[in-house]
Amino acid sequence: MVGVAARHPAWDEAARRPLTLGQRIATCHARHAGGEALRPDSEARIALETFVALQSRGQPIAPPQRDPRLRAWQERGRALFGQRLGQLDLSCAQCHEQHSGGRLAGSVIPQGHATGYPIYRLEWPGMGTLQRRVRGCLTGVRAEPFGWDSDEMTALEAYLAARAAGLPMETPAVRP
Numbered sequence: 001m002v003g004v005a006a007r008h009p010a011w012d013e014a015a016r017r018p019l020t021l022g023q024r025i026a027t028c029h030a031r032h033a034g035g036e037a038l039r040p041d042s043e044a045r046i047a048l049e050t051f052v053a054l055q056s057r058g059q060p061i062a063p064p065q066r067d068p069r070l071r072a073w074q075e076r077g078r079a080l081f082g083q084r085l086g087q088l089d090l091s092c093a094q095c096h097e098q099h100s101g102g103r104l105a106g107s108v109i110p111q112g113h114a115t116g117y118p119i120y121r122l123e124w125p126g127m128g129t130l131q132r133r134v135r136g137c138l139t140g141v142r143a144e145p146f147g148w149d150s151d152e153m154t155a156l157e158a159y160l161a162a163r164a165a166g167l168p169m170e171t172p173a174v175r176p
Contacts, residue, residue, distance in 0.1 A: 001055035006062050006169050009158045011069045018073050020157045022049045022129060023149055040148040046127050050118040053171035060168060061115065063161040070158055077159025080152060086143030092156075095137075107176050113164040114157070116173025127172065130157060 008021040019027060025048045026037040038045035064070060081092045095104070096112025103109065117130040124132075131153050135145035146152040 001052055003056050003059050003062070005049075005053035005056040005171065006059045007064060009070070009073070009154060009161060010064055011067055017151075018070055018154055018158055020130075020149075020154055021052060022046075022131070023154070025049055025052065026149075040129065040131055043126075046118050046129060049129065050127055050172050053118060053169065056169045057171055058168050060166050061161060061164045063158070063165060065162065065165065073155045073158040074162050075159075076151075076155035077157070077162075080156050081159055081163075085138065086141035088141040090141045092137070110175075112160070113167055114160040115164055115167050116170045116175070118171060119173045119175055122174070122176050130160070 005021050008024065009018040010024075011017075012019045012024070012027070015027065022040060022045055026040070026045055029035055029045075029048075030037040038048075084091045084094075092112060095109055100109050100111045114130050117133070118127045119130075119133070120127055121133075131148060134153065134156060135148075138145040146156070
């Protein structure tokens with residue numbers, strides 16, 4: 001399992017689309033354990049995703065850069081990262097690139113590298129996923145959050161993995 005989390009999102013031939021690590025776990029659970037796919041916000045899926053990601057701790061993030069099937073997803077994620085959304089008309093890039101290191105409500109704005117997910121955030125009552133964090137940001141700018149495991153979430157995660165390529169996995173991280 002070493003390095004598995006560092007290589008996601010990755011293409012799934014059966015689904016004919018990229019899957020995030022959480023989606024891969026949910027799909028494998030449904031395919032091989034005979035159960036239903038685990039919900040994105042379920043404790044079981046987050047626990048499994050955290051365990052698998054922990055095996056990659058310290059490994060460089062290395063999404064499949066040369067897989068041409070992922071390029072369109074990464075580009076869509078890049079566009080979403082730069083798209084202004086919500087009543088506050090802000091983009092991910094404005095906060096995490098233009099204002100990183102600044103402060104928002106007393107907290108330092110990070111560069112937006114998703115190296116520690118699943119993560120323990122002090123504001124949450126436990127572990128949470130990148131999807132939960134993105135949904136929280138979207139709600140914060142007063143935008144309609146992307147759906148759980150939606151194409152938008154997968155594309156954004158594919159872009160963020162490509163953006164963080166080479167940085168070490170630090171799952172599970174702790175943040176305010």
